[in-house]
Amino acid sequence: MKKAYKPQSIEAKWQKEWARTGVYRQYDRKKKFYVLDMFPYPSGAGLHVGHPKGYIATDVLARMKQLQGYGVLHPMGWDAFGLPAEGYALKHKVHPEKAVKENIAVFKKQLQKIGFTYDWEREINTTDPEYYRWTQWIFLKLWEKGLAYESEEPINWCPKCLTGLANEDLEQGKCERCGSAVEKRPLRQWVLRMTKYADRLLRDLESRELEWPEAIKEQQRNWIGRSEGAEAVFYITDTEEEVRVYTTRLDTIFGCTYVVLAPEHPLLSVLEKKIANLAEVRKYIKKAQSKSDLERTELAKEKTGVELASIEAVHPFTGERLPVYVAEYVLGGYGTGAVMGVPAHDERDFEFALKYQLPIETVIVPFAEKNQESLPARLEGRIKNQDEAKDAYTEDGILTDSQEFSGLASADARKRMTAWLAKETLGKKKVNYRMRDWTFSRQRYWGEPIPLIHCGKCGVVPVPEKDLPVKLPNVKSYEPTDTGESPLASIKPWVNVRCPQCQGPAKRETNTMPQWAGSCWYYLRYIDPHNKKALVDNKKEKKTMPVDVYVGGTEHATRHLLYARFWHKFLYDIQAVSGQEPFKKLVNQGLILASDGRKMSKRWGNVINPDDIVREFGADAFRLYEMFMGPFGQSIAWNTDGVVGARRFLEKVWKLQEKVVSGKEKAARKNSIENLLHQTIKKVTEDIENFKFNTAVSSLMIFINALEKEKEVSSIHYSQFLILLSPFAPHIAEELWQLLGHKKSIFLAGWPQYDAHLLKTETANVAVQINGKVRAVLVVETGSSEDDVKASALKDAKVRAHIAGKTIRKAIYIQDKILNLVI
RNA sequence: GGGCAGGUGGUGGAAUGGUAUACACGCCAGUCUUAGGAACUGGUUCCGCAAGGAGUGAGGGUUCGAGUCCCUCCCUGCCCACCA
Numbered sequence: 001m002k003k004a005y006k007p008q009s010i011e012a013k014w015q016k017e018w019a020r021t022g023v024y025r026q027y028d029r030k031k032k033f034y035v036l037d038m039f040p041y042p043s044g045a046g047l048h049v050g051h052p053k054g055y056i057a058t059d060v061l062a063r064m065k066q067l068q069g070y071g072v073l074h075p076m077g078w079d080a081f082g083l084p085a086e087g088y089a090l091k092h093k094v095h096p097e098k099a100v101k102e103n104i105a106v107f108k109k110q111l112q113k114i115g116f117t118y119d120w121e122r123e124i125n126t127t128d129p130e131y132y133r134w135t136q137w138i139f140l141k142l143w144e145k146g147l148a149y150e151s152e153e154p155i156n157w158c159p160k161c162l163t164g165l166a167n168e169d170l171e172q173g174k175c176e177r178c179g180s181a182v183e184k185r186p187l188r189q190w191v192l193r194m195t196k197y198a199d200r201l202l203r204d205l206e207s208r209e210l211e212w213p214e215a216i217k218e219q220q221r222n223w224i225g226r227s228e229g230a231e232a233v234f235y236i237t238d239t240e241e242e243v244r245v246y247t248t249r250l251d252t253i254f255g256c257t258y259v260v261l262a263p264e265h266p267l268l269s270v271l272e273k274k275i276a277n278l279a280e281v282r283k284y285i286k287k288a289q290s291k292s293d294l295e296r297t298e299l300a301k302e303k304t305g306v307e308l309a310s311i312e313a314v315h316p317f318t319g320e321r322l323p324v325y326v327a328e329y330v331l332g333g334y335g336t337g338a339v340m341g342v343p344a345h346d347e348r349d350f351e352f353a354l355k356y357q358l359p360i361e362t363v364i365v366p367f368a369e370k371n372q373e374s375l376p377a378r379l380e381g382r383i384k385n386q387d388e389a390k391d392a393y394t395e396d397g398i399l400t401d402s403q404e405f406s407g408l409a410s411a412d413a414r415k416r417m418t419a420w421l422a423k424e425t426l427g428k429k430k431v432n433y434r435m436r437d438w439t440f441s442r443q444r445y446w447g448e449p450i451p452l453i454h455c456g457k458c459g460v461v462p463v464p465e466k467d468l469p470v471k472l473p474n475v476k477s478y479e480p481t482d483t484g485e486s487p488l489a490s491i492k493p494w495v496n497v498r499c500p501q502c503q504g505p506a507k508r509e510t511n512t513m514p515q516w517a518g519s520c521w522y523y524l525r526y527i528d529p530h531n532k533k534a535l536v537d538n539k540k541e542k543k544t545m546p547v548d549v550y551v552g553g554t555e556h557a558t559r560h561l562l563y564a565r566f567w568h569k570f571l572y573d574i575q576a577v578s579g580q581e582p583f584k585k586l587v588n589q590g591l592i593l594a595s596d597g598r599k600m601s602k603r604w605g606n607v608i609n610p611d612d613i614v615r616e617f618g619a620d621a622f623r624l625y626e627m628f629m630g631p632f633g634q635s636i637a638w639n640t641d642g643v644v645g646a647r648r649f650l651e652k653v654w655k656l657q658e659k660v661v662s663g664k665e666k667a668a669r670k671n672s673i674e675n676l677l678h679q680t681i682k683k684v685t686e687d688i689e690n691f692k693f694n695t696a697v698s699s700l701m702i703f704i705n706a707l708e709k710e711k712e713v714s715s716i717h718y719s720q721f722l723i724l725l726s727p728f729a730p731h732i733a734e735e736l737w738q739l740l741g742h743k744k745s746i747f748l749a750g751w752p753q754y755d756a757h758l759l760k761t762e763t764a765n766v767a768v769q770i771n772g773k774v775r776a777v778l779v780v781e782t783g784s785s786e787d788d789v790k791a792s793a794l795k796d797a798k799v800r801a802h803i804a805g806k807t808i809r810k811a812i813y814i815q816d817k818i819l820n821l822v823i
Numbered sequence: 824g825g826g827c828a829g830g831u832g833g834u835g836g837a838a839u840g841g842u843a844u845a846c847a848c849g850c851c852a853g854u855c856u857u858a859g860g861a862a863c864u865g866g867u868u869c870c871g872c873a874a875g876g877a878g879u880g881a882g883g884g885u886u887c888g889a890g891u892c893c894c895u896c897c898c899u900g901c902c903c904a905c906c907a
Contacts, residue, residue, distance in 0.1 A: 213827095218826065218902090222902085246907070328905090335907070625847095628836095633828095636836090642834095822888095
């Protein structure tokens with residue numbers, strides 16, 4: 001009896017050995033493979049068993065790719081700026097820098113116990129000045145190209161986090177971090193002109209090179225929210241002013257019975273003198289603006305508004321004079337901040353019209369109705385009595401009551417009416433995006449300082465590149481303030497500088513960057529982490545990019561993944577990188593839930609620490625279990641009992657070494673184990689490639705179950721199996737490999753290839769069906785002909801019983817699988 | 824309200840239109856005796872003693888054959904949501 005399987009000692013031994021020999025650093029190989037995890041925030045809680053799931057998956061893939069001869073880059077680092085890290089520091093009364101350092105040490109130690117192939121010489125940390133030097137450098141380039149601008153527009157303000165937020169940081173009008181209702185607050189902000197890249201961000205999603213889950217692409221498409229429509233001009237009578245409205249339904253414009261402005265619309269202040277009921281209007285605007293976004297949307301389902309008395313707008317097609325309203329159901333930030341009210345064909349306008357007794361005029365009828373008798377009645381069209389109106393008809397159809405456009409289909413009408421507007425200079429075709437520019441400054445301490453200087457004489461002046469990085473100063477209090485300024489503003493010696501241009505007195509920008517900044521380009525830094533001259537060496541970048549496989553959660557669909565694509569395209573435009581997309585293939589992992597079905601969280605007290613699992617069952621069993629739990633992309637509840645199964649499997653593998661006999665290569669040929677081995681090689685190889693780890697593991701188990709039934713196991717078969725196992729359970733595989741007498745690491749052996757001839761077994765089980773129901777299973781020689789199988793089927797007692805007295809009308813035969821007799 | 828992903832044993836789940844429930848957990852029975860989470864053997868979708876029948880959220884359809892394809896509907900999860 002050989003010694004028992006003791007994972008703890010084996011694992012520690014090999015982790016040390018792999019670190020010593022650097023067996024994973026094979027970067028000079030011809031073929032490259034870049035496999036990347038979304039790097040974590042080193043939070044104070046440490047890892048729970050959910051975190052490593054994605055890391056194990058990339059590690060399995062990285063190990064297989066290395067065995068297949070690729071030079072694999074598989075790095076890890078820390079996304080340590082931003083509110084989570086700062087929140088932790090504030091709560092525990094330690095400086096964020098110190099807290100981050102401690103937390104990283106914990107995370108790293110936890111990760112190392114699981115036996116990953118990470119090249120720790122390439123570890124990066126977004127809060128390291130040598131890293132954020134380049135984050136600042138990219139910002140300066142954005143500024144140089146006019147893609148970073150200052151704005152005073154009201155922005156989202158979180159009253160609890162005391163900072164401005166980007167649209168992407170909101171979840172149903174609430175702060176994504178703390179859940180507070182977000183207010184609108186006018187504040188000087190730095191904003192990135194992401195909308196300039198909207199079209200490219202959208203278009204490149206369709207590239208065939210981009211192997212992303214459809215769900216994520218769809219989320220990005222919806223987030224970007226491209227809409228094609230038209231702007232139409234409504235003049236205001238007795239003034240020089242005009243209202244431009246944006247609509248995607250220009251075909252309905254003959255049904256427009258009023259015009260609505262958002263409370264933020266600039267025309268409201270321009271027209272002040274003309275508005276007869278100014279006090280009432282002002283009161284309404286003030287009330288609307290004091291509301292949070294949440295109140296304006298979720299809570300304020302009922303439409304409200306105020307008519308601008310004595311103001312009239314002129315319909316561009318009919319010349320009709322229409323009332324003008326201000327109403328908060330119109331969004332200030334989208335389109336022109338003004339819409340035409342078409343109650344008959346828009347649900348919101350319909351609701352508003354009912355409330356304020358505005359006319360509802362039908363100008364579109366459904367296509368199907370065009371031949372119906374009721375059409376003349378509808379053509380008259382105008383629903384005078386509001387009690388009759390039940391619904392807005394919002395589909396496309398045929399136009400009526402629309403002068404020369406009557407009778408046209410909606411799509412055609414939109415084109416012709418847009419052309420008419422353009423000809424009359426009363427409007428034009430217009431594309432709008434739901435996505436907004438990225439509010440990029442935060443009034444918090446723990447972020448990259450924005451490297452700009454404000455000079456009374458020269459205006460905004462960039463910090464010269466040679467003076468980067470602009471380091472975060474030490475500060476006594478990094479608590480946020482409610483002043484709209486970052487805590488940095490109070491550090492006079494840091495704020496007051498000489499203007500780099502005129503040498504006069506000037507002040508530093510005190511806002512910092514959002515937590516997403518550092519993660520926008522980190523994948524590039526891993527390629528060349530110690531480069532002092534550039535963010536990445538061009539040649540190295542070209543050789544290594546794009547990231548071949550990127551693994552992480554879906555929650556980053558419209559933030560990190562969109563921001564990073566935006567920055568990457570910008571870096572491409574300034575020739576800092578060679579490709580337009582950073583991540584070729586994207587794979588989302590599902591969450592590991594706690595055994596109670598909820599998310600793992602300190603709050604629920606249901607967190608499982610990987611350290612405990614590794615200590616009890618070993619890292620290999622832990623890795624194997626996480627891959628075996630179920631489909632990789634699916635959320636599944638943790639079950640510690642399941643780890644037992646993985647451990648039992650490894651015990652079986654361990655025990656099998658007793659049965660191994662050498663020199664059995666020839667004898668091993670042409671037996672069923674040989675067939676099964678080659679089927680297993682094929683299955684495991686394809687499944688790892690496709691992230692179907694659960695079925696890869698199950699096929700390894702099937703193979704081992706078969707070996708257990710044998711008296712002897714060929715060392716050739718056993719060795720090949722160990723290689724297949726090694727990506728999942730690297731430590732035990734390496735140990736057994738060495739015990740077999742191999743001198744070099746298993747990770748330098750080649751990945752086995754399957755032989756197509758050896759996939760086939762000598763016999764096949766053919767199911768005999770009568771009218772589609774299985775009645776018997778025949779064991780036949782592989783590749784038997786239909787006649788042979790039919791003949792033996794007809795000898796089978798059960799089959800005969802079922803066809804007794806009936807005629808066989810038809811037979812369908814699928815070789816080695818099915819014979820279906822239709823009677 | 825819109826988009827996306829799903830619904831299969833007691834549980835996690837498997838299944839290029841071709842023997843539904845692989846693999847694993849749990850459970851049941853047995854062997855051996857408790858030395859390390861024992862191990863091993865057998866069983867485990869449901870109804871039925873059996874023969875047999877039913878069966879992948881519901882109902883229809885296509886097909887020799889449907890968990891898989893098509894239609895109608897129900898339910899669950901995630902994302903977005905007054906974007907004109």
